[in-house]
Amino acid sequence: MLLKQSPELKYSDITPRDIYVNRRKFLYGMGLAGGLALAGKGLLDMLNPSARAYASTKLGPLASSPFSTTEKISPEQVVTTYNNYYEFGTDKADPAKNAQKFVTTPWTVSVEGECAKPRKFSMDEILKLAPLEERIYRHRCVEAWSIVVPWVGYSFSTIAKLVEPNANAKYVAFESYFDRKQMPLWNRAGIDLPYVEGLRIDEAMHPLALLCMGMYGETLPNQDGAPVRMVIPWKYGFKSIKSLVKIKFVKSQPPTTWNITNASEYGFYSNVNPKVDHPRWSQAREVRLPGFFKNTPTQMFNGYGDQVASLYNGMDLKKNF
């Protein structure tokens, strides 16, 4: 079932490229530039820095997934120009501008810790470990906005099983790439770097937890966490760590970046929960981008309760937020 080709969704159905390249801005920029052809290009870049400045490779063939939502997919323009990736700046538009020169080849991910066969994986290996699936997930940011993204990857458990975690592996610690030279705005981030995240082992091994190498049928743009990231759709977006370099199986609950930064606002679990407010804003509603109104009701576990609620049986989710 997992390998079945999707009959209803073709790439031609998803936001044609010429729309998000935004011709109107292009013409506007050229008009202003007038006869100054050389200045024109510079001006165009200024007016429209977000226009498809990243290289990507098509991935495929992609299997469809029963986990995919049928909700309307967000425009790629939104998902590639509105990013929280503090290593490249704290404004939402910063990563699309500042991550373009980020070098992601060669890339290896070290999988280590409490397991029988720790080892490093190259990106080529990761892309070939299992058939690539397209998973269209809702993505809910802790800041009360949401998007629907067609991610590409496979369940994290696929790579985890290869290294054979042992009985001591109660949690998984994740670490992002960090390089002050490539990320010159790092010291404005206000968070400790490298970015670290963590999951309980049963959360990480849940089939919904995605090891993600692409989106919109192509490799990940740098600002979206290239070349490989996690996507945990039932948790707030910051749990879905980007640009992954280390996966470590550990005995006890690992530290996580936003929890270190502000423990009263960001818990270890950070499951999407409309009933537990962020101390500074309500989590009951969200704005589905690029819309105006914050009037979409937020769902418990971001709508993935049928699949994941049993992971938290008997837990006080107000206390373990």
Place this chain on the structure above:
Amino acid sequence: MNSILKSKWTKAVVFLICLVPVGILIWDAFTGNLSSNPTQFLEHATGDWTLRFVALTLCITPFRKILNQPQLIRFRKMLGLFAFFYGSCHFAVYLTFDQVFDIHGIWADIMKRRYITVGFLAFVLMIPLAVTSTAGMIRRMGNRRWTILHRAIYVTAIAGVVHYYWLVKSDVHLPLEYAAVMAVLLGWRIYEHFTKVARPATAPRPVAKQSTTVAPE
């Protein structure tokens, strides 16, 4: 310089310049350039311009005295009213798009969330200042009472910056920049107050040619 500041045309030009930010936002709205999260974009833009106009309003008195340009006072009321205008836009965006006219939700926000509490305080304090900004109100209230009331703008300035500082997640550089500007503008007033008090009462003020129809600050 003085003749430029006195000209009625200058006032008209400044008025139009003050409308440029809202003009750009309207243009952006019609051309689909309000970013991927238009509501947040509008909230941030109108919030920024409110703080900028509060700061500009607070610049008038120090510049007037330091540069010895009494005519600058002609622009203070207008800048203050523009601060109120952008603050009202800010609140309107929050009311319309963020809370979708949920009055109970707004009240809960004001009561529960300290950054909303101080932001709302900063906004509400501007209302009586806007209402009493006319020459007629100054006359009716009397200079002294009017001046005391309008010191509320200092509270608005501080509360506005605190509102911004408390709402950011981790990068506090921008709110601290506003804080630095407000600190200089308010600090100058404290300095001025104490040096004025320390001055012997018999010594004549060096700047004596001030318009008498204008309330002191």
